Amino acid sequence: MSNAKSLEELEQKQDFIRRHIGPSPAQVSDMLSALEVSSVQELIDQTVPASIRLEQPLTVGQSRTEVETLSYLKSVASKNKVFKSYIGQGYHPTNVPHVILRNVLENPGWYTAYTPYQPEIAQGRLESLLNFQTMTLDLTGLDLASASLLDESTAAAEAMGLAKRVSKAKKANAFFIADDVHTQTIDVVTTRAEQFGFEIIVGKAEDAVNHDIFGALFQYPTTSGEVVDITDLIAGVQSKKAIACVAADIMSLLLLKAPGKLGADVVLGSAQRFGVPMGYGGPHAAFFATRDAYKRSLPGRIIGVSKDRLGNDALRMAMQTREQHIRRDKANSNICTAQVLLANMAAFYAVYHGPQGLKTIAQRIHRFADILASGLKAKGIALKHSTWFDTLTVVSDSKDDVIARAIAKGVNFATNHEGEYSISVSETTTRADITELFDIILGEGHGLSVDAIAADVEANGSESIPASLVRDDEVLTHPNFNSYHSETDMLRYIKRLESKDLSLNHSMISLGSCTMKLNATAEMIPITWPEFANLHPFCPLDQAEGYQIMIGELHDWLVNITGYDAVSLQPNSGAQGEYAGLIAIRKYHESRGDAHRNVCLIPSSAHGTNPASAQMASMKIVVVNCDKNGNVDMSDLKAKAEEVSENLSCIMITYPSTHGVYEETIREICEIIHEHGGQVYMDGANMNAQVGVTSPGFIGSDVSHLNLHKTFCIPHGGGGPGVGPIGVKSHLAPFMPNHSVINVPGTNIGNGAVSAAPYGSAAILPISWAYITMMGSEGLKQATEMAIVNANYLTHELSKHFPILYRGRNNRVAHECIVDLRPLKEQSGITEMDVAKRLQDYGFHSPTMSFPVAGTLMIEPTESESKGEIDRFIEAMVSIKGEIEKVISGEWSIENNPLVFAPHTQGDVLGNEWDRAYDRFYAAFPVPAVAKNKFWPTVTRIDDVYGDRNLVCSCPAVETYRD
Template identity: 60%
Template sequence: MSFETRSLAELTGHDAFIRRHNGPDTDDVTVMLATLGESTIDSLINKTLPASIRLQGELSLEGPRGEHETLAYLKRLAGQNRVFKSYIGMGYYNTLMPPVIVRNVLENPGWYTAYTPYQPEIAQGRLEGLLNFQQVVMDLTGMALANASLLDEATAAAEAMALCKRANRKAKSMAFFVADDVFPQTLDVLRTRADYLGFELIVDAPERLEAYDVFGALLQHPGRQGEVRDYTALIDTAHGRNIMVAIAADIMSLVVLKSPGEMGADIVLGSAQRFGVPMGFGGPHAAYFAVTDELKRMMPGRVIGVSKDSRGNPALRMAMQTREQHIRREKATSNICTAQALLANLAGFYAVYHGAEGLRSIATRIHRLTTILAEGLGRQGATRVNTHFFDTLTLAGLDLDTVRGRALTEQINLRYGNDGTISISLDETTTAADVATLFDVLLGVEHGQTVAELDRLVVAEARQGIPATLERKSEFLIHPTFRRYRSETEMLRYLKRLENKDLSLTHAMIPLGSCTMKLNATSEMIPVTWPEFANIHPFAPDEQVAGYRQMIEELSHFLIEITGYDAISMQPNSGAQGEYAGLVAIRRYQHAADEGHRDICLIPSSAHGTNPASAAMAQMRVVVVECDTKGNIDITDLRDKAEQHREQLSAIMLTYPSTHGVFEENIREACEIVHANGGQVYIDGANMNAQVGLCRPGDYGGDVSHLNLHKTFCIPHGGGGPGMGPIGVKAHLAPYLPNHCVTPQAGLEATSSAVSSAAFGSASILPISWAYIKMMGARGLREATQLAILNANYIAKRLEGHYSVLYKGANGTVAHECILDIRPIKATSGISEEDIAKRLMDYGFHAPTMSFPVAGTLMVEPTESESRYELDRFCDAMIAIREEIRHIEHGEWTPDNNPLVLAPHTQADICSEEWTRPYTREQAAFPSDAVKASKLWPAVNRVDNVYGDRNLICSCPSIDAYRD
């Protein structure tokens, strides 16, 4: 054999992951560069990226590591975590995800790589899963309508507070009441939101509500110490005084407790975590949010509704698709742009798997064991603080140090109050043996009682902690979906049927501009389900989470180096939350410098709608900066407005590369203008995947940026969530990053209240981004960015002459995405961007982003993970569709009878006895050789959005529908 010239690192396979993450190989790159008329990829980058901001040299990160080496190292870190038996509670509980759901949903790329169901015809599976989730929430809460999830319980409570204010037109008060037994992390987030909405928070005992003039109230059910109360009379009195009431309710307790809807609540919210989703050191978990019928048009978040398709058949869609920040912008009351779709589906499938009877068994067993524990402790003279309970007991009078020592010996975590109390929350995983151990820990080993004896006593004397007036009498989960799938075989087939209705990255590239659907590598996903990461309570003592802390510290170091910032907060658990946290840090910094009067936020007219919405939530006044004819910021208008508002200027929110898909040449000058006029620069990190390894926002003028880990750093989109939006800041803003009242962080202002329920947001998915960066290394990250830019320019070039690219940079290139202008085509043919989007389904593709940031356009982003084969397949489809449009332009097909306006085509279309269309069935359903080789059939025909809006149905079909 000839002598190998490759390095030892290459032979070891350290760079193998880079080759597998990046789609184009060396031959592909050569062909693509030739198509663009470029000799090297560096020449393309030099044309695309302003020289003034280019990073000199490589990022200071380790070289790439192999997959097995990386996983072995991460396993060692995970081994530093100590997985104690947790009875801490406070909204987080051990639970058991059914293995059939673990394997076929959580660990299945057919579920976790799909995107938000904006194209419902190829998303009916996850839409049905989310509709199930809504039905579960509606049934258990007793409310008229639920959304398809929010981020976590605390932020859901903040949304409830805001909803109370905007819906309660009778109340003139600016005060909001919070019961003193609400979870502390929820109160922490409420403080942040209230500060910038101008609300006063009043915290007192629930029964004291009538003493205050407030517009709304938040109650906890059960309370922090475990007390369960019937709030019916209190809510009735509140309504009589024009006070709206929200209840944060434990979803498992609602299986056996009277529903908040029956008590008269206006809003019910909480976490669905204990429906099978691991604690994961804080997330991700689906929050639920339910309202009365009167509030349905004002509810934040996404709602899944039942409509019909063009054949009149039932079809699901995202109803009330306001994503209100895009419509109301600076007048928005919420900046919600994502949900926890994957986690909501997991929780919904947990309910499908168990059904009402299974859930009753679980909840009843939890309560029975809690009752046994209460009875045994009471017989030994222990003092219980809460009279009634579901799963939580709070004890007084015990020696904390002694109990804590015994608990640590048994590897048990209890909750120790500052007032000397000890709280114990039982859960689905608790056994009789666990209760026996708890007796030993709490009382010592000489207590002389057995669980079996106590169980017989409890049953014989009908003892329980729930008063008769609070027992649940109403039925729930009576729909056939929750009764049908009792065997694992049937459950498996149901999950597979739903998966088969959806397009994901397992089928094709998803060219959504601004959304970055890149590879979510299997090796990155594996650690998520490791028990050392999955089964850790977010409030576990520091000494038990050394592995988590080191992994987060290493990831923070990576991101600091990549962005050029000085500090990172991992707390925000979505991109929009990151925006908000970044603006709050600016406002806190300015307030501390006696510049709290600065409240003007400059935002380009092209900005993503969450930008002005986040600014409004931070109590900023938005001033729009215009764009020039090339889509760039009008630098003269920026300078004029910055100088005009010099005394009040707080910040500017920039997206780079711009939302128009261009590296603007004057980005550094724009930052300097704002700084010169006393403002801070917020650079939206949504397009950071076009910068990694090439430039750093902290170098060219940014003071703060959020990073979408679910875009740039490979956390999967999960059908619409989870996401993570950590923020990087310069040193002067670092003390004002969000802190956390339960797990305070060193170096942060104690008064910097939280933006999320857990200190590190959705911590259990952080290993994904950590592993991606570790395996790519500095060179791999840079190459990924270069290839993302190459792929976008290749698509723009191949589509040249068929579609016009709306915006290009100074040298005629685009960044990592390009905007195709469909308006000229519509003028000559009547075909819209939506028609092209639906026709793409027949070719086996998800549509690009429609009408954002410019109406009548398609924004295409290929990412670096797509091969030239896939790029060509997409381009061939787009070119073929353009040829179809020419048939309309030439009068060969009429505007109302052609394969675009009648797309997508389903099996029902192709199998119909009559065919009166001017194109063949083969042209309809098999328009390319690639589709003939592998066909994903749209589950329904084009969905009627207007009908769905006018006939709002957001629950599972009735039993009569199943009979029909």
């Protein structure tokens, strides 16, 4: 009986493992039979070099059920104290419209989609991002906007980089930051400047013109709340041929004159308070706008309007040639993650409220600030400024007493400066809250009536926004912001856009290197719990005990999984993690008197972010060749390591390799670098082939970033959010990022921040925490093993029809394979692009195209896909091979076949004219399985060249919309 009971408990514990791993035991058996091995272990023995296999199992604990996991995490979350936050400083409480909460943030149709590199099956999120860009342009008063950046502070650092690139003050090497810019922004920009070798000057805003600078950054309104006309400051900066950058509060721009109208060259900020929870720091979308003249230097993605094959308007990512995956070390930035999911939430917030609704919210916030200020001044309380939008800074000799009363009532103020505290009211503030604030500041029995003060303010008007800065132009005039204000209309608009996009809730997304695996519902549930969603990142640490427990456990598990000694969770994208890891390496060398070590070796197969990140860390890049099998050319590595030995800083290498194999020489590579005094940076993009089987630390690496949005199940969100923590060996631990507002234990005081919040995108860390908890040590290893099984089965079946470019030991691959389409392309004229687009007709997102080798598809099935889904994908690929053979044989011409016309929309197939060499039904339903779950692309093949030549990056004109 006891044995039966323990067996039942074990089965319950392992239940989530069975849910996460796609293939059933019978399917696993069938795949192993096809691979001619008797067990999973035999396949692993054939695939993974014995020299790097872990000697001991992971120690993250046994798997827990979903119920156990959520129950325990709820008890942890309850230790967070969700105080009313008036801290401000770039983070504000907000009301997330429930129609957006349920149908976007909690909807896998939105959160499981991939970056819109295949725009024909991403028109929904592209339209939403175009709304975001249009909103940004309207509010900032500038010409060109991006589709979001990681956070406000990172956006400011990117603005400094743009300023250096485009400024005509070519001899200047200093960037000026006004001392009333948010503290965390000064921190992040200073860190970036240190790596670039720029001088940072922090001083009074009016002093900017007294320095030889290439750019300057101002806050509008300032971090302490003052609303200042910066027109003359901007003009003064520009008179020195420098670039004027403004960090703006997005809500204030409904009432304040647009910074672009004041003359700013760059305007940036956080869109968080447009309906995105504070989440202890993120994720949040930053907005970024600049002049059209600087479009080639703009960081991040740009969504543009183009045409499809039939002449219809169609959206796509514009000017991708600027980005790191194309330009590598010449790129404007290494950041490849936008905050798409959060940008979409902010855009929908603007669509739902519309211009009048947003203005009403902004006016209400400002009116409450006026009421609070009027009451305080009536009682003799000194305010630091005579102007404000939402933030009042009080000058007080009884600050400690006030703060103590606030804490006792569950209220947080900002307390950055001696003898001052600040209060930022928000969308969530009520009249009762204002009464409570009077009680806290003045003591009870003060005799103030909010209603009476409000009436007085209404009667006498407000002068807290200077007349010269009152916004007088219309914003958000496009129909998209004026059509969906009932919940019914909004619900249908969201659904209409969602239906245009292919996400993981429709079919497998087999992107090599991107690891699009299950994002389990149980993992997602905690992110909207108020205990996690509603904390300010700068609240006192004793109010964030639950976060600290969860973060601490996740830290320890990631240490165990990676084989490192410490982890920083601050980087909020994989590329940001690369950057943080390279900074740690650089600071380590400097601490040893080796500041001259600045050469980074990078294999030719590396991700585009690798050379871009190395460039941002001011490293000199030396490319190491790969041999004919796709492995690092060891003779070339040895020669180049010897050549640069005295100046060698590090190597950046991906393992398993970007070519999808476990290189046998990886330990030797690490040893060679260490012999020459360098450090080994192992890119964590392919950790899904390591967890529980090997680890970077065990192999011999010194530092890695982890893509929590790949291996550890945070969803891609349509192109972001991501999280990219770094793991390091003990000698690098002191050099990980710290934070100027909240100290991060275990790092040196004075280490700069790389992200705006101390723990980056903390709100989505519970996803990875829950994944590890529910999988446990055994499940994590099984996930890696099944990823290898699925990839090798897929490779085995596809190899009957296509050449596989690279294989490892025993002819095996790791967790992905590269299908070589070049021989077919040479025979037929059909391109890899044609194959990618035709796959859309079969209901699949294309694999990674032309990376790391042009003319190929890199395919990664992950452990979450069943054999049935993999077989369906194989069937599609084999069918497409047959279509190509018809072109080769001459049955179809190169100009008239289903591949070059792909993808096929309903309008295309049902059109009046059809002069194709194949019938309509076959165009849409090439194999019977497609009819069971047909996904219709909403536009045909998009003309990228037209879009770049006719750059339109905001919603089309009203006339076009009406037509």
